[in-house]
Amino acid sequence: MLGGYFPFANIDTSLVLVGTEVLVGAVVGYISWRIFYERVMSPLRDVPGPFLNSITSLVSNIQGALGKNHSYPIELHEKYGPVVRIAPDIVSISDPKDIRTVLATHDFRKSQIYKDMELVEPNTFSAQDPKLNSERRRQIGPTFTWSAMSKMESLVYKSGPGALIEKIEQLIRELGFGKSFKSVLVGHHDVIRWAHETVQLCIMYSIFPWLRKLPMVFPKWHESERNLLKFSTNTINERIELNKNAEKAKLRQDLLQAYLFATDPHTNIKMTQSQVMTETAVMLIAGTDTSSETLTWAVRYLMSKKDVLAKLLKEIDAAFPDKSVPIAFQDAKDKLPYLEAIILETLRISPAVPSRLPRDVPPGGAKFGGGDNDGYFLPEGVCVAPHVMASHYDPKTWPDPLDFRPERFLGSEAEANKKNNFGFSWGVRICPGRRLAWIEMMLTLANLFHKYELSIPKDLEHNYKNMDSVCYLMLSPKNAQNNCRISIKRRE
Numbered sequence: 103m104l105g106g107y108f109p110f111a112n113i114d115t116s117l118v119l120v121g122t123e124v125l126v127g128a129v130v131g132y133i134s135w136r137i138f139y140e141r142v143m144s145p146l147r148d149v150p151g152p153f154l155n156s157i158t159s160l161v162s163n164i165q166g167a168l169g170k171n172h173s174y175p176i177e178l179h180e181k182y183g184p185v186v187r188i189a190p191d192i193v194s195i196s197d198p199k200d201i202r203t204v205l206a207t208h209d210f211r212k213s214q215i216y217k218d219m220e221l222v223e224p225n226t227f228s229a230q231d232p233k234l235n236s237e238r239r240r241q242i243g244p245t246f247t248w249s250a251m252s253k254m255e256s257l258v259y260k261s262g263p264g265a266l267i268e269k270i271e272q273l274i275r276e277l278g279f280g281k282s283f284k285s286v287l288v289g290h291h292d293v294i295r296w297a298h299e300t301v302q303l304c305i306m307y308s309i310f311p312w313l314r315k316l317p318m319v320f321p322k323w324h325e326s327e328r329n330l331l332k333f334s335t336n337t338i339n340e341r342i343e344l345n346k347n348a349e350k351a352k353l354r355q356d357l358l359q360a361y362l363f364a365t366d367p368h369t370n371i372k373m374t375q376s377q378v379m380t381e382t383a384v385m386l387i388a389g390t391d392t393s394s395e396t397l398t399w400a401v402r403y404l405m406s407k408k409d410v411l412a413k414l415l416k417e418i419d420a421a422f423p424d425k426s427v428p429i430a431f432q433d434a435k436d437k438l439p440y441l442e443a444i445i446l447e448t449l450r451i452s453p454a455v456p457s458r459l460p461r462d463v464p465p466g467g468a469k470f471g472g473g474d475n476d477g478y479f480l481p482e483g484v485c486v487a488p489h490v491m492a493s494h495y496d497p498k499t500w501p502d503p504l505d506f507r508p509e510r511f512l513g514s515e516a517e518a519n520k521k522n523n524f525g526f527s528w529g530v531r532i533c534p535g536r537r538l539a540w541i542e543m544m545l546t547l548a549n550l551f552h553k554y555e556l557s558i559p560k561d562l563e564h565n566y567k568n569m570d571s572v573c574y575l576m577l578s579p580k581n582a583q584n585n586c587r588i589s590i591k592r593r594e
């Protein structure tokens with residue numbers, strides 16, 4: 103009877119049993135083969151690391167999906183040393199010399215993971231092909247020189263510290279008149295949110311590339327990606343229209359303008375409109391959270407390290423006694439070396455891009471971790487991943503690494519320590535936006551602490567060493583609303 107409705111009911115149970123046995127056998131056989139291959143035959147068999155990581159990427163992927171791509175490898179490096187196998191074909195390294203070897207040249211190309219994260223088409227960030235990356239960097243290079251950046255300083259001031267100060271003043275005024283906190287703080291943060299959520303989507307693609315085929319997963323992040331790309335396209339179109347009607351001398355001087363006119367000096371090639379769109383979206387992603395997270399961390403550390411804060415205020419007050427005059431970047435750079443050291447120390451202890459910078463080992467292979475022994479040979483094609491934060495937390499390079507100590511970047515050890523700070527990466531793919539970031543960060547911190555007294559609740563003062571953080575490409579404080587609460591008042 104039942105057979106009429108359920109065709110499977112007619113199948114001989116012994117067949118099912120045999121099928122199950124074959125399946126289980128195949129799975130067990132596959133796992134045994136993998137264990138045998140990875141532990142006995144693989145050229146990476148001697149690279150230290152947890153057993154599970156040598157046979158599967160699962161643990162590393164789960165840690166990444168949980169936002170622990172920064173902290174998990176630190177634990178592994180602490181246990182296993184400067185070379186650790188974090189997945190069957192990925193080796194994390196933390197020794198500064200090894201990291202510089204990998205990042206110095208185009209020999210070690212960016213790994214597939216960058217392609218997996220790609221927005222629309224290959225761009226400065228995602229390009230694996232050194233030729234494309236070099237061409238793009240030559241095109242955008244002139245945009246990011248100190249002299250080009252200095253022309254944008256007033257814009258940076260206006261939209262960064264200027265806007266912040268305006269907001270703080272508005273808060274002080276309006277709260278004084280009984281207006282609600284919310285009405286002042288709620289602004290137009292959509293673009294920042296879109297950029298933030300697009301990063302999260304790209305990170306998920308990099309961990310689980312097959313997710314690209316399932317656009318129904320993470321619908322909110324997909325919408326943000328679409329909005330971000332639409333925003334870039336609209337902004338470019340509006341600018342092109344505006345340019346048509348403006349005299350050349352009156353053209354707005356900003357990054358977008360520079361991109362529209364960017365030309366490779368070797369070939370005279372300009373970017374197509376679609377390339378400008380991709381690059382603009384990448385810049386929005388690469389340039390917003392990175393600087394703002396670094397600023398958040400810097401303020402948070404200053405709140406806990408009263409001695410550091412006192413030194414900073416002394417330096418600012420001595421150099422700029424008149425609080426009504428805004429501090430310009432070049433003046434800050436010349437007169438506030440301690441502030442510069444504070445930012446470097448923030449980039450060391452909480453680098454905005456804290457985790458792996460994966461590259462492929464070139465033909466001929468390479469050896470790493472040779473400091474204490476002969477090192478481990480990695481053959482061509484293996485993914486070698488310099489780990490920024492694990493390197494920054496290695497007590498051999500950075501004594502008492504969890505202590506926020508800007509003095510590391512002053513005095514006789516400063517140059518060596520700057521060389522071991524990979525906050526902006528290193529070598530041929532070093533962050534092209536670093537000068538802009540320096541201007542943003544120096545201007546913001548100098549002017550903020552010049553004008554205002556900042557403090558945090560007593561219960562938070564001492565917990566900076568064990569503050570929780572989360573990493574989706576960029577490092578953010580966890581539960582920032584609570585852990586980074588601050589009070590602000592005008593300085594006398």
Ligand code: HEM
Nearest residue numbers: 226227388389392393396454455525526527531533535539
């Ligand atoms: C505090 C702020 C910043 C930090 C800490 C930072 C850090 C980094 C790091 C570590 C990399 C290397 C990533 C990798 O190889 O996977 C990088 C690359 C990059 N950054 Fe930044 N960045 C900052 C701000 C900016 C800004 C303001 C821009 C542009 C407006 C920018 C644009 C880029 C681009 C386009 C790349 C890719 C370069 C390439 O692969 O050739 N960044 N950044």
